[in-house]
Structures are given as C-alpha cells and as structure tokens.
Amino acid sequence: DWIMGDYVNEAVARIREQVGDEEVILGLSGGVDSSVAAALIHRAIGDQLTCVFVDHGLLRLNEGQMVMDMFVGQLHAKVIHVDASEQFLGHLKGVSDPEQKRKIIGREFVEVFKAEAGKLKGAGAKGAKWLAQGTIYPDVIESGGAKTKKAVTIKSHHNVGGLPEQLGLKLLEPLRELFKDEVRELGLALGLPEAMVYRHPFPGPGLGVRILGEVKKEYATLLQRADAIFIEELRNTIDPATGKTWYQLTSQAFTVFLPVKSVGVMGDGRTYDYVVALRAVQTSDFMTADWAELPYALLKKVSGRIINEVRGINRVTYDVSSKPPATIEWE
Ligand code: XMP
Numbered sequence: 001d002w003i004m005g006d007y008v009n010e011a012v013a014r015i016r017e018q019v020g021d022e023e024v025i026l027g028l029s030g031g032v033d034s035s036v037a038a039a040l041i042h043r044a045i046g047d048q049l050t051c052v053f054v055d056h057g058l059l060r061l062n063e064g065q066m067v068m069d070m071f072v073g074q075l076h077a078k079v080i081h082v083d084a085s086e087q088f089l090g091h092l093k094g095v096s097d098p099e100q101k102r103k104i105i106g107r108e109f110v111e112v113f114k115a116e117a118g119k120l121k122g123a124g125a126k127g128a129k130w131l132a133q134g135t136i137y138p139d140v141i142e143s144g145g146a147k148t149k150k151a152v153t154i155k156s157h158h159n160v161g162g163l164p165e166q167l168g169l170k171l172l173e174p175l176r177e178l179f180k181d182e183v184r185e186l187g188l189a190l191g192l193p194e195a196m197v198y199r200h201p202f203p204g205p206g207l208g209v210r211i212l213g214e215v216k217k218e219y220a221t222l223l224q225r226a227d228a229i230f231i232e233e234l235r236n237t238i239d240p241a242t243g244k245t246w247y248q249l250t251s252q253a254f255t256v257f258l259p260v261k262s263v264g265v266m267g268d269g270r271t272y273d274y275v276v277a278l279r280a281v282q283t284s285d286f287m288t289a290d291w292a293e294l295p296y297a298l299l300k301k302v303s304g305r306i307i308n309e310v311r312g313i314n315r316v317t318y319d320v321s322s323k324p325p326a327t328i329e330w331e
Contacts (some may be wrong), residue, residue, distance in 0.1 A: 054113055102209065223255060253280035
C-alpha cells in the first residue's frame with residue numbers, strides 16, 4: 001500500500017545517506033529478517049551490497065538454491081554462496097548433546113562468516129566498511145535485557161553479537177524499528193514473494209537440532225525429503241472453514257528425524273527403517289504452544305507419501321505434545 005511505499009522510499013534515502021559510496025556486507029540466512037534487509041539495502045545501493053550466504057548443509061530441501069534463485073536470479077544481488085556443509089558435518093561428528101551441537105554450529109558459522117567478511121573487507125580501498133544485520137525491534141528489546149545476563153540460559157541461540165566490532169565494521173540495521181508484521185509488509189512492498197515473507201521460523205542450527213543425537217549426512221538427506229513432503233502438503237491443503245492453507249493456520253511445522261529403526265512390511269519382506277515425527281504447532285508468542293489439530297486426511301496423505309517416496313523411512317508419527325511442558329523443537 002502507499003504507506004509502505006513511502007516507507008520504502010524513506011528507508012532507501014536513509015541507507016544511501018548513511019552509507020554513501022561505501023561497501024556493505026550482509027549475512028543472508030534465508031530467513032525473513034535477513035531477506036528483507038538484503039532486499040531493502042539492495043534497492044538502496046545495488047552492487048555496493050555483497051551478501052554472504054553460509055550454507056551449513058542443514059537447511060531444508062533446495063533451500064540454498066531457492067535463496068540463490070531469488071537474490072541472484074531475480075533481484076540480481078551479489079551473493080557469495082559458501083557451501084560449508086562438509087566442514088560443519090566434520091565438526092559435528094560424534095557429537096550428540098543438543099547444546100554442544102548448537103555451540104559447534106554457532107561457532108563454525110561465525111568462523112566461516114568472518115573469513116568471508118575478512119576477504120571482502122580487505123579488498124583494497126574499496127573494501128567493505130559496513131556490516132548489515134536484519135535486527136528487528138523485538139531483538140533490540142531482547143538484547144537490551146540480555147545485557148544484564150539471564151541467570152539461566154535455556155537454549156543458546158546463535159544470533160551473533162559483537163561481530164561488527166570484531167570485524168572493525170560499522171553496523172547497518174535498517175529494520176531496527178520495525179515489528180515482525182511490518183517487516184513482512186516491507187518485504188512484500190519490495191517484491192519478495194509471499195511464500196518467503198510468511199515463512200515459518202527456522203532455527204539457526206537448522207536440521208542440526210531436528211536430527212536427534214548425532215548428525216549424519218544420511219539422516220539429513222532423509223529428513224530433508226520427508227520434511228519437504230510435509231510442508232508441501234500443508235501448503236496445498238486448504239481448510240474449508242477459513243479458506244486458509246494449513247501452512248498458514250500453523251505457526252511452525254516441521255519434521256523430526258529419530259535415529260531408531262522400527263519394523264515394517266513391504267511386499268513379502270520385512271523392512272527395518274527409520275522413524276520420523278511430524279510437529280505442527282499454533283502459538284502467538286512461541287513461549288507456549290498447542291499442537292495443531294491437523295485433519296486426519298492430511299496426516300494420512302503425508303504419512304503415505306513419506307513412506308512411499310522416502311526409502312529408508314517406514315514409520316511416521318504425529319507429535320501431540322503442547323508447550324509447556326514439551327518444547328516446540330525436540331532438542
Ligand atoms: P522451543 O523448542 O524452545 O522453541 O519451544 C521456541 C522457538 O525457538 C526456536 N529455536 C531456535 N531458534 N536457534 C534459533 O535460532 C536455536 O537454537 C533455537 N532453538 C529453538 C524454535 O524453532 C521455536 O520457534
């Protein structure tokens with residue numbers, strides 16, 4: 001609408017004024033905030049922006065390709081796609097503790113990003129001077145509170161603090177005063193597709209915390225395929241009562257890989273294959289959440305497709321636990 005159109009022009013003018021002719025680096029994750037920040041900054045300064053997309057190999061199926069298609073293919077932005085999956089998997093080998101996995105993924109992420117940013121910064125006189133981040137208003141409030149250090153860290157998220165200082169870059173945060181719904185509107189006004197702007201949240205450690213215990217490439221591949229089926233069916237199934245899709249009617253939905261095998265039967269033989277759990281919740285703040293009452297027909301279709309299409313998985317379960325006491329993620 002026209003209000004958001006005005007906002008775009010204002011924000012673009014502000015970024016141009018702030019940055020001048022200097023170069024900017026931004027860490028693109030594929031999530032809503034960094035995507036909208038990238039689109040906005042690109043609108044303002046075009047090729048003065050370089051996005052760094054660190055792919056830890058624990059993203060959803062084809063996610064890396066989708067991010068590249070959108071930002072390079074459609075917006076013609078400069079994006080460095082760092083495929084670091086081997087490196088991440090290597091460091092995760094033998095590690096099964098969830099917090100340990102989070103720490104390793106967070107640490108590697110910072111390291112890979114810093115190395116790329118260092119190269120861009122060191123690129124002579126035209127080296128980057130700015131680090132852009134998709135910080136939004138609720139993050140600003142949250143980290144203000146975090147300065148007094150919480151007594152108990154329930155989960156260590158890997159939002160990167162202190163990176164601009166470490167890199168000697170100035171900080172550019174064009175979404176700092178916006179709430180999530182405003183960020184989404186801004187994304188639409190900038191021409192990002194609705195499917196990207198209204199994505200469910202995805203944790204930084206990605207599938208690393210949706211594969212229970214040790215992360216293995218084989219598990220990640222099975223999980224990606226099963227999860228893609230679940231999400232596709234949620235997006236394609238409309239609830240007649242509301243006219244909305246079940247993807248829209250849930251706040252977060254995903255598949256969890258259980259590294260245990262159960263017996264099944266196929267043809268006249270037995271199978272001994274892996275189990276996945278489907279998780280779908282409804283929540284307004286992610287602090288508490290109810291499991292979603294998905295239609296049986298939808299669950300049936302998803303389970304049938306996963307078992308038929310993903311060789312290696314022979315059992316699908318649905319998680320009927322609410323938060324609290326269960327959390328949304330399984331790790
Ligand atoms: P839980 O599992 O604690 O999740 O009920 C609440 C919300 O936080 C997300 N989550 C994470 N996000 N890094 C993130 O960036 C993490 O390590 C992490 N762990 C949980 C989760 O997806 C849900 O939206």
